[in-house]
Amino acid sequence: MLIDTHLHLVDRGQLSYPWLADVPALDRDWSYEAYDTVARRVGISGTLHMEVDVEEGCIGQETNMVEQLMSRPGSLIRGAIASGRPEAADFAAYLENLDGNVVKGLRRVLHVVPDEVSQAPLFRENIRRLATRALTFDICMLQRQLPLAATLADAAPDVIFVLDHCGVPDMSAESFGDWKEKISELAKRPNLNIKISGIVAYTGGDFTLERLRPYVEHAIGAFGWNRVVWGSDSPVCTLGGANLETWVAATYALTLGCSKDERAAFFSENARRIWQLD
Template sequence: MQLIDTHQHLILSEALRYSWTDGVPAMAGRAFTPEDYGALTKGRGVVGTLFMESGVDDAQYRDEARLVAGLVGTGGMLGQIASCRPEVEAGFEDWLQECDGLKVRGFRRILHVVPDELSQSAVFRRNLRLIGARGLPFDLCVLARQHGLTEDLLRACPDQVMVLDHCGNPDIAAGAFEPWAAGLRRLAAFPNLYVKLSGITANCAGAVTADLLRPYVAHVIDCFGPERVLWGGDWPVVNIRSSLPEWIALTEALLAGLTPAERLRIGRGTAEQVYGL
């Protein structure tokens, strides 16, 4: 497959602080660099990447985007998805304007680590519409229990293209397929929403196999169709239960039954459309 990795994290611990990694044994106390990523993906079909904001400590999210801007254009990096704070009115438009010069292709605010009410405010929704007015997508990182809140947000911002990260985070370890599947079906009814085939191995317990993941991936494709599915590696978070080379191999196995055109669409075509690559 040809893959554009739309979810390439980096842990640049010499310059930035990532407190959340302290409780993740697979990541704690380590840096994860572009050179590490390049070694893992060499010869595996990754033809380009988008850096995904990596959850730096709150005071440094702008510093992260400024630092990463200098990496775009190297190692196949095509741009970045920067962090933002739509819940804060003061300075939000200034940040969007600065990001015009930082090779930003989209924005994200992780919503499963903040109160549910945050995304429901008028300020948050108004600021999302400002992102949409610039022709840029917004990545949604939510848990399956937050699908209803996501519906509300999509309904309030019909002109904002959004990308649902990690297949909407099914709780695979708990076998909670049905509630996730029903929520995903409802979300797929919104034409401005795309879904990212990424991050689901971290939600597993024990061995991660194609047979375990197949019903989840099949449901994602059935709900959205290949034209609204794009791929992400989620490295190095993927190391929690798997590895990036293993996830690439699993992706190839899980999509083997699709046509070459459908695999190309999921691997890179949808990403090129959504992020303007």
């Protein structure tokens, strides 16, 4: 059974998503009900909702929406990776008001802000605060920014980090070596994990198993089976021509030949441990 560590839900009636105007293919509602139907069919037994970079004034409302969905009988949602602004002076107060039963970690999308944001002393100080609340931090950076991810992980050694989308590779033959080297360097940080998710969206629609295989195999080889988790990145995965069912099928195909214990760690057990899921 799979635990999906990267589900996005979109409800434009409740929340504002300014960036969706630039991505017409995603600019509609993506409901929990539609996800639930497909997820159960393909063996997903639990999921974490990943923040969707809502307008800053809607951050609390997004978390409330996830909490309401969690409370439904039989809900697949086990928690939220909520949005946060570690660069803000009031971040400590924001943390104090979070419900630990709902919020399992935080994310700040870092490829939409200047590189200096994640390197600032206040940002790092606030990231270190996550350790006292047993909250993780998802790093969402582009391939060129991966050295910044390394310095951030080094600056907060007691915080558990998760690198989203295999480090957002450029997915070109010319840049593969650079990505591979950066991922190997990042894997030296014991407090950093990697998420196999999102890469189909970067293929430009040219989605084949053999195109994905080198990225998946190197990510797992570098980090090891105990520091890798799976995420659907639904519905963003559709940008690469893969719906939820296709990405799940690809995941199974890419892990054929792996041991039962390796697949269990990747598919669910690591996520249970990292986010303390029941």
